[in-house]
Amino acid sequence: MTLVKAGLVVLDCAEPEKLSLFYRELLGGEQTxxxxxxxxxxxxxxxxxxFRRDVNATSPSWPRPENSLQAHLVFLVEDMDEAERRVVGLGGRPTDTKDPAGPYEERGYADPAGHSFTLRLVPITAPKQG
Incomplete structure (x- = not known):
């Protein structure tokens, strides 16, 4: 029997209501x-x-090389340009300006409170035939 039924990621921020709205809109979700x-x-x-209220919250300093990333979110998308327009339209900002190395196309962003996250392109695969 599984003891843990579900989990969630909690981000500390000064204004949880405002930040939750950014992610609800980005993820097409709902407040639970x-x-x-x-x-x-x-x-x-x-x-x-x-999103937990921390009145002393400060934005993470990543991507400064002297600091570790610690934790961030990765969202899989099928249309990178459309996803980027949505992120920026909701108040997020790009953080990675160089071409990423590796097998996946990825772009880094910060949410309105400064938490980092990545959009990763999911290759669309054709259904098997025959």
Whole structure:
């Protein structure tokens, strides 16, 4: 029997209501819970995120090379340019300006509170035939 049924990533921020709206819009999701200091959402694909109030929150400093990334989110997308327009339209900002190395096309961003996340292109595969 599985003891843990589900998990969620919690981001600390000064304004959880405002940041949860950014991610609800980006993920096509809905708010699933809220209290004075915590807002939880579920994206259309089932991803669960929460945003905890920290009145002393400061934006992460990544991508400065002297600091580690610590943690960030990766969202899989089928249309990178459309996803980028959506992120920027919602108040996010690009952080990676160089061509990424590796087998995947990825682009880095920061949400309105400064948390880093990555959009990764998912190759569309044709259905098997025969």
């Amino acid at each position: 819970g809220a209290s004075a200091n915590l807002v939880e959402i579920r994206g259309a694909d089932g991803i669960r995120l929460a």
